[in-house]
Amino acid sequence: MAKSGSKTSIRKALISAVMLVTALCLSLSISISTYLDVKEQKQLLIEKLSILAEIVAFNAQITLIFDDRKTEDKRLQSFNNIELVKNIHIYAIDDITNKPVFFTSFNASKTPPVPLKVNSIEELLTPKISDDYIELIKPVVYEGKTEGYVYIRGGLERLNRYINRKILVDIFLTLFVLLLVSLVARGIQKRIASPIEELSLLLQDVSKNHNYSARANKNNIEEINILANNLNLMLARTQNQIERHKADKLEIKQLNQSLEEKVNQRTIALREANQELLNTLERMHQYQNQIVENEKMASLGQMVAGVAHEVNTPIGLGVTGSTLLRDKLADIKVAFEGKSLTSKQLERFINDGIENLDLIYRNLNRAAELISAFKKVAVSQDLELSTELNLEALLRDVITAMRADLILKHAEVSIDCPANFFVNSKAGPIQQIIEQLVSNSLIHAFSDSNDNHINIEIVDNENDIQVIYSDNGSGVPTSIRKRIFDPFVTTRRGEGGSGLGMHLVYNLVTQALNGNIYLDENVEKGSRFVITLPKPEVV
Numbered sequence: 001m002a003k004s005g006s007k008t009s010i011r012k013a014l015i016s017a018v019m020l021v022t023a024l025c026l027s028l029s030i031s032i033s034t035y036l037d038v039k040e041q042k043q044l045l046i047e048k049l050s051i052l053a054e055i056v057a058f059n060a061q062i063t064l065i066f067d068d069r070k071t072e073d074k075r076l077q078s079f080n081n082i083e084l085v086k087n088i089h090i091y092a093i094d095d096i097t098n099k100p101v102f103f104t105s106f107n108a109s110k111t112p113p114v115p116l117k118v119n120s121i122e123e124l125l126t127p128k129i130s131d132d133y134i135e136l137i138k139p140v141v142y143e144g145k146t147e148g149y150v151y152i153r154g155g156l157e158r159l160n161r162y163i164n165r166k167i168l169v170d171i172f173l174t175l176f177v178l179l180l181v182s183l184v185a186r187g188i189q190k191r192i193a194s195p196i197e198e199l200s201l202l203l204q205d206v207s208k209n210h211n212y213s214a215r216a217n218k219n220n221i222e223e224i225n226i227l228a229n230n231l232n233l234m235l236a237r238t239q240n241q242i243e244r245h246k247a248d249k250l251e252i253k254q255l256n257q258s259l260e261e262k263v264n265q266r267t268i269a270l271r272e273a274n275q276e277l278l279n280t281l282e283r284m285h286q287y288q289n290q291i292v293e294n295e296k297m298a299s300l301g302q303m304v305a306g307v308a309h310e311v312n313t314p315i316g317l318g319v320t321g322s323t324l325l326r327d328k329l330a331d332i333k334v335a336f337e338g339k340s341l342t343s344k345q346l347e348r349f350i351n352d353g354i355e356n357l358d359l360i361y362r363n364l365n366r367a368a369e370l371i372s373a374f375k376k377v378a379v380s381q382d383l384e385l386s387t388e389l390n391l392e393a394l395l396r397d398v399i400t401a402m403r404a405d406l407i408l409k410h411a412e413v414s415i416d417c418p419a420n421f422f423v424n425s426k427a428g429p430i431q432q433i434i435e436q437l438v439s440n441s442l443i444h445a446f447s448d449s450n451d452n453h454i455n456i457e458i459v460d461n462e463n464d465i466q467v468i469y470s471d472n473g474s475g476v477p478t479s480i481r482k483r484i485f486d487p488f489v490t491t492r493r494g495e496g497g498s499g500l501g502m503h504l505v506y507n508l509v510t511q512a513l514n515g516n517i518y519l520d521e522n523v524e525k526g527s528r529f530v531i532t533l534p535k536p537e538v539v
Contacts, residue, residue: 015182015185015186018181018182018184018185018188019178019182019185022177022178022181023174023178026173026174026177026178027174030170030173030174034163034166034167034170037166038159038163041159041162042129042134042156042159045084045134045154045156045159046127046129046134046136048084049085049127049134049136049152049154050136050138052079052082052085052152053136053137053138053150053152054138056088056090056138056150056152057138057139057140057141057149057150059072059075060072060090060140060147060148060150061141061142061147063075064090064092064103064140064142064147064148065142065147067092069103069104072090072103072104073104073106076088076090076105076106077106079108080108080109083155083157083158084154084155084158085106085108085152085153086107086108086111086153086154086155087106087107087108087111087114087151087152087153088105088106088150088151088152088153089102089104089105089114089116089150089151089152090103090104090105090140090148090149090150090151091103091116091118091121091148091149091150091151092147093146093147093148099118100121100148100149101118102116102118103148111155114153117137117151121137121149124136124137124151125137125139131156132155132156132157132160133153133154133155133156134153134154134155134156135151135152135153135154136151136152137149137150137151137152138150195224195228196224198217199224199227199228199231202214202231203231206235213235213239214235215232215235314362314363314364314366314367315363315364315367317359317360317363318359318360318363318364318367321356321357321359321360321363322356322360324352324356325352325353325356325357325360328349328352328353328356329349329353331349332345332346332349385426386425386426386536387424387425387426387427388422388423388424389422389425389427390420390421390422391417391421391422391423391425391430391458391465392415392417392418392419392420392421392458394430394431395415395417395434395456395458396415397431398431398434398435399413399415399434399438401435402435402439405438405439405442406438406442408442409442409448409452410448410449410450410452411441411442411446411452411453411454412452412453413438413453413454413455413456414453414454414455414456415456415458416456416457416458417456417457418458418460421458421460423465423533423535424535424536425513425533426512426513428512429508429509429512429513430513432504432505432508433505433508433531434469436501436502436504436505437469437505437529438454439501440501440502441454441471441473441527444473444474445471445473445474445475445526445527446473446474447473447474451472452471452472452473453471453472454469454470454471455468455469455470455471456468456469457470463534463535464515464533464534464535465532465533465535466531466532466533467530467531467533468528468529468530468531469528469529469531470523470526470527470528470529471526471527472525472526473526474526475525475526475527476519476527481519481521484502484519485502485503485505485506485517486503487503488500488503489502489503505517509531509533513533514533514534515531515532515533515534516531516532517529517530517531517532518530
């Protein structure tokens with residue numbers, strides 16, 4: 001929450017603003033005026049001093065030519081009456097060295113002499129102004145020849161006194177103007193603030209006493225008059241609203257009295273409706289439980305039908321083979337007991353027996369494999385502990401182990417995984433998942449062409465790891481995409497497919513690895529499975 005600034009009033013703000021603007025304008029005006037006046041006065045002094053220097057130079061022409069110092073000294077004494085002139089030097093040009101040398105000088109009373117300026121002649125040809133003095137040099141020229149130089153030094157006491165007097169006058173003038181402006185500003189703010197105070201008192205009265213019938217008076221100031229009119233309009237609307245509210249309140253009170261009877265009647269009807277709704281809800285729960293049981297039985301029936309179909313075929317063939325072998329054995333027994341058994345008959349029996357036993361063995365072994373695969377479906381996540389494993393190395397080991405099957409199908413496998421990528425997971429389930437996915441591609445997806453390709457991509461996200469498995473095979477038929485992870489769903493039934501492979505993959509991902517898997521149905525060619533494995537939380 002922002003802190004509130006220091007409070008002020010319209011009077012103080014108005015007076016402060018007017019005084020500040022006036023003071024700034026006066027200060028700026030006086031400063032510029034003083035600067036220009038002082039600059040002009042200095043220029044006048046320079047011009048006056050230059051004229052005096054030229055007069056001295058003109059008079060010194062003859063005295064320098066005839067080396068008449070006494071005459072020049074008497075002439076220079078006349079400058080005692082000129083307050084501006086403080087020091088005068090006259091330099092003559094030496095005939096031998098052709099350099100300026102001291103000729104004579106003048107110092108005003110109570111003014112100390114100044115050092116010779118023979119080395120500053122070029123510099124002082126342009127007037128030089130310091131805080132207290134003005135210095136300049138004029139050449140003494142006779143018939144085009146420079147006979148010497150006149151150095152003159154003037155004081156600025158009179159200019160400084162003029163500046164001080166002007167500053168005092170400006171200060172008094174500023175104070176007078178500020179006083180006058182203050183009186184005018186107070187008159188203006190009184191004219192503006194008084195009506196605002198009246199409006200404030202009116203609003204306080206309305207707020208405290210709820211006197212919405214009060215009205216603001218008109219004023220000569222247009223803006224305040226508009227404010228008063230809007231305030232009166234607001235008070236009138238508020239008063240009308242309060243009156244309507246009172247009427248509505250009375251009407252509501254009357255309606256409430258008649259509403260209680262209606263509420264009692266509706267409450268009784270609502271209780272009856274609620275009771276009927278509860279009965280209906282109870283029947284719906286019964287129907288829902290019945291539907292769930294029916295779905296369970298249907299799913300169980302489908303699974304049992306799949307198990308029965310897969311297991312019944314090898315067992316039936318085994319029974320047929322054992323029955324045939326038993327009949328052949330009975331025929332041999334009869335021939336043996338009748339001593340009519342021939343070597344050809346025995347040879348034929350042995351060959352048929354070996355063939356039947358092979359048939360029985362193959363089918364019983366097929367049934368055992370089906371039962372073993374069915375048992376693997378009930379995988380438990382507690383069978384193996386999570387360890388730190390190199391995922392890239394594990395994937396390459398699985399592909400190396402299946403190299404012979406891959407060569408038969410002319411399939412190439414590419415692994416897109418960061419080098420030395422370690423994860424905390426279970427090696428066994430991951431190995432089984434990759435083996436089953438590769439086997440599915442080899443059995444169901446790939447033909448005998450040479451352009452068969454499998455890609456395994458590992459994506460390391462912030463909270464999980466994605467294993468994206470894809471191939472460019474024939475893809476998953478549309479008819480079984482929704483049921484791809486259900487048990488006994490296969491397109492190769494009767495050709496060696498049990499329909500338990502993808503269901504085993506689903507159980508390994510969801511139960512053993514606590515992840516999830518889905519089939520990407522938007523792939524145009526081949527199949528694409530996305531497996532998401534959670535990263536373990538750091539303790």
